[in-house]
Amino acid sequence: MFQMALRVYSCPYWIFHLKNRIQQMATKYPERPMAPAFVRYFCMIFGLANIVAVIAFSACKDMFMLIGGILGGSVLFAFGWYGGLPLVETVVGWHPPANSAAVDEMHRQGLKVMRRRKWMAWLAIPGALAATALLMPLLMQGTQPELVLLIVGVPIAFVNCRYYLSRCPRCGFGFFTKSVSRAALIRQRNTCGHCGLPLNADKKQ
Numbered sequence: 001m002f003q004m005a006l007r008v009y010s011c012p013y014w015i016f017h018l019k020n021r022i023q024q025m026a027t028k029y030p031e032r033p034m035a036p037a038f039v040r041y042f043c044m045i046f047g048l049a050n051i052v053a054v055i056a057f058s059a060c061k062d063m064f065m066l067i068g069g070i071l072g073g074s075v076l077f078a079f080g081w082y083g084g085l086p087l088v089e090t091v092v093g094w095h096p097p098a099n100s101a102a103v104d105e106m107h108r109q110g111l112k113v114m115r116r117r118k119w120m121a122w123l124a125i126p127g128a129l130a131a132t133a134l135l136m137p138l139l140m141q142g143t144q145p146e147l148v149l150l151i152v153g154v155p156i157a158f159v160n161c162r163y164y165l166s167r168c169p170r171c172g173f174g175f176f177t178k179s180v181s182r183a184a185l186i187r188q189r190n191t192c193g194h195c196g197l198p199l200n201a202d203k204k205q
């Protein structure tokens, strides 16, 4: 009886998430071509070789080398498999703009999300320094204080990737890229490299 009541109570929650998920799956972003095949195969082979080598030679004694090597190799392999870098959504239910210069409510919401991610990326720096100061005395007691680089570096890389891999809420391509390729270079910029949408376009209106 209790379980049934719980199921009924939590139903709208699941419906809400299911609706969001279906909406996300139905969203058709512009196609992005993969990196050339030889680059992809090189990354996949080199990534796998890196993982195998680090497992074989570190012999689980050097945790920094082992975890760092597996992480680095996996990222390289995934880059080759996907043919570049994935992009992170900024709005749910994205659709192409009515005209190339339009700034509507969906774009404004997306820009707010992007600025929040930018703040997170900046705040990660003092956060990392504080975490290093707290963790170093503990890690110095062990044999591998360099592990702090992984403990602090991975979250920093994660929040920076979320910002720099954001999709433009207007054109749907990478905001910080100029090329439409999945392996496009990422550059710090305040306007979308494709449609020219400024990062603070919603504030100007």
Ligand SMILES: [Zn+2]
Binding pocket: 168, 169, 170, 171, 172, 173, 175, 192, 193, 194, 195, 196, 197
């Ligand atoms: Zn754009």
